[in-house]
Amino acid sequence: MKAEATLSVNGVVYPVELEPGTSLLAAVRDVVGLTGAKEGCDDSECGACMMLLDGKPVNSCSYLALQAEGSEVTTVEGLADGDDLSALQTAFLEHGGVQCGFCTPGMLISATHLLEANPGPSADDVRIALSGNLCRCTGYDGIVKAVLAVADAG
Numbered sequence: 287m288k289a290e291a292t293l294s295v296n297g298v299v300y301p302v303e304l305e306p307g308t309s310l311l312a313a314v315r316d317v318v319g320l321t322g323a324k325e326g327c328d329d330s331e332c333g334a335c336m337m338l339l340d341g342k343p344v345n346s347c348s349y350l351a352l353q354a355e356g357s358e359v360t361t362v363e364g365l366a367d368g369d370d371l372s373a374l375q376t377a378f379l380e381h382g383g384v385q386c387g388f389c390t391p392g393m394l395i396s397a398t399h400l401l402e403a404n405p406g407p408s409a410d411d412v413r414i415a416l417s418g419n420l421c422r423c424t425g426y427d428g429i430v431k432a433v434l435a436v437a438d439a440g
């Protein structure tokens with residue numbers, strides 16, 4: 287039986303009806319209609335589904351949507367300002383941090399959280415912070431360079 291709830295995503299409150307077992311990823315993609323976060327493993331392994339929940343990264347495939355009621359959810363769509371990409375989004379494009387793009391939403395969420403927590407990370411800090419996000423395409427170097435470039439630019 288579905289339950290009525292509200293989800294606050296990227297600053298917008300959405301009334302939703304959800305089965306108790308609906309994941310946050312399914313709720314945001316299929317009910318709210320924001321498809322930036324991706325379903326990869328559906329098992330907390332790949333990070334493609336990552337979102338910020340009250341500023342902290344979570345694998346939304348493994349988080350119940352109803353538990354997110356009362357919290358602020360940020361998806362990759364919320365990192366841009368309308369059509370203006372964030373500095374990190376632009377740097378990913380400039381430094382070869384995006385190839386197929388499947389991992390990119392989760393990478394950007396993790397990297398955004400890292401730079402908020404540690405504005406001056408080392409390359410090792412970046413690699414550790416992104417260790418929960420798997421990429422099959424880039425070899426990670428472009429992604430690390432992009433995050434360091436944004437950190438260097440302040």
Ligand code: FES
Nearest residue numbers: 326327328333347
């Ligand atoms: S889809 Fe959630 S961690 Fe892979």
Ligand code: FES
Nearest residue numbers: 385386421422423
């Ligand atoms: S760019 Fe393809 S998985 Fe990362």
